[in-house]
Amino acid sequence: MEQITKTVQQIGNGGHIYLPKELVGQKVVITLVGKSLEEIKEEILMIVKPWLKHVIGVYLYGSYARGEQVPGSDIDVLVITDGKVKLRKRINEYEIVSMSIDSLEKTLKHNAVLVLPILKDAKAIINGQLIEKYKGIKLTKANTKWYIETTSSSLKIAHEWIKEKDMGSMPNLVYPIIMRLRGLHMIECLVSAKSYSNKDVDKLIKLPPDKVRQLNRMYRENRDDKRISAHSLNYSDISKLYESVYKYYKKVKSLWEKLR
Structure with a gap:
């Protein structure tokens, strides 16, 4: 079966896809194509760019990191900082949450359930080595x-x-x-x-x-x-x-x- 990739364009209050006239009268199947990991990485880097001097690590987590995303899923991003900035913002489908390195370590010590699962399935965008030492922490x-x-x-x-x-x-x-x-x-x-x-x-x-x-x-x-x-x-x-x-x-x- 031939595959054709097209971008949906807005016309009025609806969305339309232009296809070759040879397909007129034929049935077509529309499959939503999600963003690739590389596209996600590029967009995340653009989002955090204004604060890069305070950023220690950036990680994709949640359904996209596990490959469980469905239409409408958030793209969850954890930003670890030096503590001089605090990011909590939503940009389109991106849910950005930040915490300082000190806060991360305190949370792992006193309430590990909030962050350890995130670290376990996280995919590194910046500084993958940083979280490796935390992944081995056990629940107590x-x-x-x-x-x-x-x-x-x-x-x-x-x-x-x-x-x-x-x-x-x-x-x-x-x-x-x-x-x-x-x-x-x-x-x-x-x-x-x-x-x-x-x-x-x-x-x-x-x-x-x-x-x-x-x-x-x-x-x-x-x-x-x-x-x-x-x-x-x-x-x-x-x-x-x-x-x-x-x-x-x-x-x-x-x-x-x-x-x-």
């Missing part, structure tokens, strides 16, 4: 205690809201519950030396695939402060989400209790 009871304790508190609060059966609060419930689920899965993966995967996280939610997709969409929309799309989620779905995560929390907590 001390550097994960905060996350385990706050997850317990967060789930208790969510459970109280769920009992109120206030469906208007659903997006505000879905976001923290799924966020905690992802963090718990990161802990299990680090303890068990497994690779993190969003697909594996989805399997932990004991709901049909369509419901899980809607939950993930609601999670992303809430995270990005976007309007919540129409959905078919109901009270029973949110209850099952909570039950799935709480059950998994107890499993991960038992793993945590065995850490030194």
Whole structure:
């Protein structure tokens, strides 16, 4: 099958693709082509260029680093600095987060769940050697205690809201519950030396695939402060989400209790 690559152009309120007239009347399949890693690297370097003198390292992480990106996925970028600048900005699909080298080391010591998974799957844009020494850090009871304790508190609060059966609060419930689920899965993966995967996280939610997709969409929309799309989620779905995560929390907590 012949392949033709074209760029979509805007005409009025729509997008159009011009194809050879020989194809008139024929059926065509349109496949969205994502950005290559090299294109992403070039664009990231242009974004951080104004602050390069304060930059120690730049890393791609998240779904794009793991090769799990889907249409609409953010391109997550971690910038490690000398502490003289702090970047927190969104440029198109790029989500830029920065932290100083001192802050990175303190976080690894006291709350490793927030950054160690990022470092584990990160692809270096600048200074790959910097993070190699941190990738070998192990989870301990001390550097994960905060996350385990706050997850317990967060789930208790969510459970109280769920009992109120206030469906208007659903997006505000879905976001923290799924966020905690992802963090718990990161802990299990680090303890068990497994690779993190969003697909594996989805399997932990004991709901049909369509419901899980809607939950993930609601999670992303809430995270990005976007309007919540129409959905078919109901009270029973949110209850099952909570039950799935709480059950998994107890499993991960038992793993945590065995850490030194």
